[in-house]
Amino acid sequence: MQKIILNKITHLLIAILCPVLIFASCVKSKSTNDDPDLTIKKNLSDAELLDLVQKQTFQYFWDGAEPTSGAGRERFHVDNVYPENDKSTVATGATGFGLMAILSGIDRKYVTKKEGLDRLNKILDFLSRADRFHGAWPHWIYGETGKVRPFGQKDNGGDLVETSFVAQALICINEYYKNGTAAEKALAKKADELWKGIDFNWYRNGGQNVLYWHWSPEYNWEMDFPVKGYNECLIMYVMAASSPTHGVPAKVYHEGWARGGAIKANFDLYGHHIPLDYQGAKNSVGPLFWAHYSYLGLNPKGLKDRYADYWQNNVNQTLAIHDYCVANPKKFKGYGENSWGLTASYSVKGYAAHSLQEDYGVISPTAAISSIPYTPKESMKVIRHLYEDLGDKVWGKYGFYDAFSETDNWYPKKYLGIDQGPMVVMIENYRSGLLWKLFMGNKDVKQGLTKLGFESPEINK
16 A cells, blocks of 8 residues: 655655656655654644544545555555555545545645645546446556456456445535636546446446446346445435436336335334334344445435435434444443444454444444534544544554454554545534535536435525
8 A cells, every 4th residue: 555654864865866856756745644743632622633533534545545546545554464465456435435535635725725636636537547347437446557456256347336436526526626727627527527427327237227236347247236225325326316428217216226115114223213224134223334425425414305314314323323332232341432333344353344233342433433423422422532542552644543342452553445534524524514515516416316306405505
């Protein structure tokens, strides 16, 4: 992933030699944060602490980006050990989240406007060169070449879910820059063309009223994964309905995603009403990334359709998981009001989608932190506990490490891009609503949501 940090003597040599070198990559941005001060600072206000977490986590997608492409890495390990030889692997979903994180970093002045514009152009140019399959990018891409890296034997083609995470970012970029300078308008146009090149209709697998997750030129539809709700994939159906070039009719959403209405549920969990059927979880809920990934751009506040009030759903899912961790039925060490949050992350049992059904005593910081719009007080308690009490056990150069377990005394110094990105974006949405405003302000999105029967205060603005 990122090159080993150079020592002070090497930095001095580079400063002397760079003027005569012909490669622009020698020049380091003044805004980068190669040697952050990781000293734990006591008595920070909530606002100061939240900004520190956002800024430090943002660096995963800035200094920690894959250097050739500028895109979001799949993972970063502090020990530089990568058993799968995937140090330079770009993750499409993490790249989409990272693009939105960079917009927030520009708006917060963590980097300059020019630096941000240059980086976004670099990433979008990479995406335009990278392998695409009927407009969809693969799950993994080799950062140096743009070629597909198979996620599995037959998963070596387009991944429409990961691609949709990029699509929501492209819409935000277009909205952010469309009325700017000539250079900014050119970037907006580039983002718009990439988004409109995604052939959502192809992924109906012969015109079925459901969207398929994967297609491969070698294996065609053999992955055989029609996407039905409820899970993290709502944004894919919103993007498909919103596309002005390769859109799908509303019945694809209602018959496929909503399963003809079977997506609806009606039960309480720890006293919180849950209106949707979380696939495979009987009278329970899934991991918390289901409340994050689709809602980085799609604003759930006031968002309703015939199946659910999505703000209510997301808040109640989060509170149910919070209350479960506080009750701590399995008696794991450390669980409580200051340490809660179950989602997909690294785990003592490898990668795991932690939930009420799959709880191994592992807390994933992204779970509570990315939920801050839903549970601001409860999430701030976690942030302060992690930072002030656990400190450098869980805090590093790119913010909080991916996961830990006090029960197993397990504190790996590892990061995952798909967990870092939502923290930056959701903190920004909590603070300013920036990404929500950009995405919901797009005319194609408004038309797509209206087509599907959604209501939102922002649709008619």
